[in-house]
Amino acid sequence: MNTAIAFILIFGALVFFHELGHLYFAKRAGILCREFAIGFGPKLFSFTKNETVYTIRLLPLGGYVRMAGEDPETIELKPGSKAALLLDEGGKVTKIILDNRDKYPQARVVEVEHADLEHALTIKAYEEYEDEAQIFRVSEKAQFVSGGEETQIAPYNRQFGSKTLGQRALAIFAGPAMNFVLAFLLFVIIGLVQGIPVNKPIIGELVAGSAGAKAGLQHGDVIQSINGTPTETWTDITTLIRKNPGQEITMELQRNGKSMSLQVTPAAEKEGKETVGRLGVYGPVEKSLLGSVQSGAEQTYKWTKLVFVSLIQLVTGQFSIDALSGPVGIYNLTGKVAESGSINLLGLTAALSINLGLFNLLPFPALDGGRLLFFAIEALRGKPIDRHKEGLVHFIGFALLMLLMLVVTWNDIKKFFL
Known part of the structure; x- marks a missing residue:
């Protein structure tokens, strides 16, 4: 199997299952998920389904689910701004057009006095040639239209922060958990094909x-x-x-x-x-289904224990950072394993999935484990930590992770050419 194809399939499976865990439980909690992305950087492919834009991006460095309320909204309806409002038959605003208003001749052009698109879902505005402001009710699924693109509004009850501590924690924990589920399923498949x-x-x-x-x-x-x-x-x-x-x-x-x-x-x-x-x-x-399921559980436990011990050794300095591998190292390893057959490739995918799941559970800022740590502190305090302070901590953690990624990738490149 071609190394590039094998790498893309493995990377895609690991990230897809991880982000699918976040997406599924976030949607179950009623959180508006704006984007489900595999990769970072420029968009290569996208489609929209059930409020979410599904994208594949250029750089194979991970993925993300963009949930409403986690980042500042990119579009605001400020007092004094002009917009065109498209209403449904019930009189509710379904589209808020910020530019190219001439494309919507049936929309009502207004000057905004006040807008509450989180709680009351109303817009107080003056229509042209009117001296008295009107209050327009806004649909929960109303769309901003700007630059030819539509962006759904995020009422507070659809935002991440509005959910209970348990719902938020589950939506975050589900990502790493799905990596263990993927590993277990792959080990079961190996057992069914290869025998126990x-x-x-x-x-x-x-x-x-x-x-x-x-x-x-x-x-x-x-x-x-x-x-x-x-x-x-x-x-x-x-x-x-x-x-x-x-x-x-x-x-x-x-x-x-x-x-x-x-x-x-x-x-x-x-x-x-x-x-x-x-x-x-x-x-x-x-070959038996029951035996394969039992073997899948045993192999998942065995690899989890092995990876956990390795992470402890890395943190305590018993394990050198030079031994870590990033995308380049994994790409090279994938090529070697692919030559030995698809069963070994499935085993590698399972092992990498457990690595990804456990790594993400580390209580480090920007990782899922770091976010879960903040939830634990919130549970002890009885109130959440200031969002701006938490955001700053995660930003610093993300910068440090990117630095680690650069170091690991440089080591991989040196190993490749030496």
């Missing part, structure tokens, strides 16, 4: 040209004993083979219901400071 290792004394696949293949072992052979020691599990077999590097051993086995004996000499291979025996054979596997 079982601890039975049966020969599975053999490596061509290996000691086991040369000695005449075959797939499906049931090993009953090695050098007279009974073998009841695959663990028994591997333990005895490891203890006899370069030494001939006698295997009693059953093949197609017939008993037979084979003389086998395990190859001697270095494993750290130790020399162990290897036959070049794999254990048996079984």
Whole structure:
């Protein structure tokens, strides 16, 4: 598989599932989600559905869900400004046209005295040639029209800050949580396709040209004993083979219901400071939905524990920052793994998804974990931290993350060319 295609698919899956978690629970809470973006920078592709603009952007550095109320609104209706109001049959404002008003001849041109588009949803304004101001009721889904683009207004009850602490926390936590869900699903798929290792004394696949293949072992052979020691599990077999590097051993086995004996000499291979025996054979596997689900859960837990320990070591200085990989490093790794097959590519995607989920849960500003930390402080204080102060902290955190990304990317580039 082409490296670029594989990288795009992996990156897209990781970001899509992460942001989908944010989007789903934000929408369930009634929050207006203005944009669902994969990537940053210039827009490559977009379409609008159910109030949300879905975009793919140029730079593969992450993604975001832009929720109403998290950032200052880009369009305001200020006193003294002129606008054209398009009304529905019930007399409610459905469009607030700020420029190119001549394109809407049926709209009513007004000069705004006061507008409340968050709570009362009203516009107090003077129509042309009228001395008395009128109050226009505004639809919850009214659109600003400016520069040829439409932007939906955000009443307070549709803003992120209007929701309960639990709803806000769930909308943020759901992003990293979906990365663990993705990893679990991928491990389940791997189990269904590849099979789940079982601890039975049966020969599975053999490596061509290996000691086991040369000695005449075959797939499906049931090993009953090695050098007279009974073998009841695959663990028994591997333990005895490891203890006899370069030494001939006698295997009693059953093949197609017939008993037979084979003389086998395990190859001697270095494993750290130790020399162990290897036959070049794999254990048996079984394919089942229940087994795959159980294996998926076990693999997800195992990788989560491994990544968590690595993050702790990074924070405590036991793990060098030079060992971290950014987009360039992941791109190179993707190319190597793609050459070994689609199953290994699925495994890499699952591992990266867990990495992304755990990294985002770190209590660092600008990350999901940093936002959850502010929610925890809010719960203890009984009131939220000032939005401007929190925003400043997240801005500094984002700048530091970008700096880290530059350092990691530079290290990746040096590794690539050295």
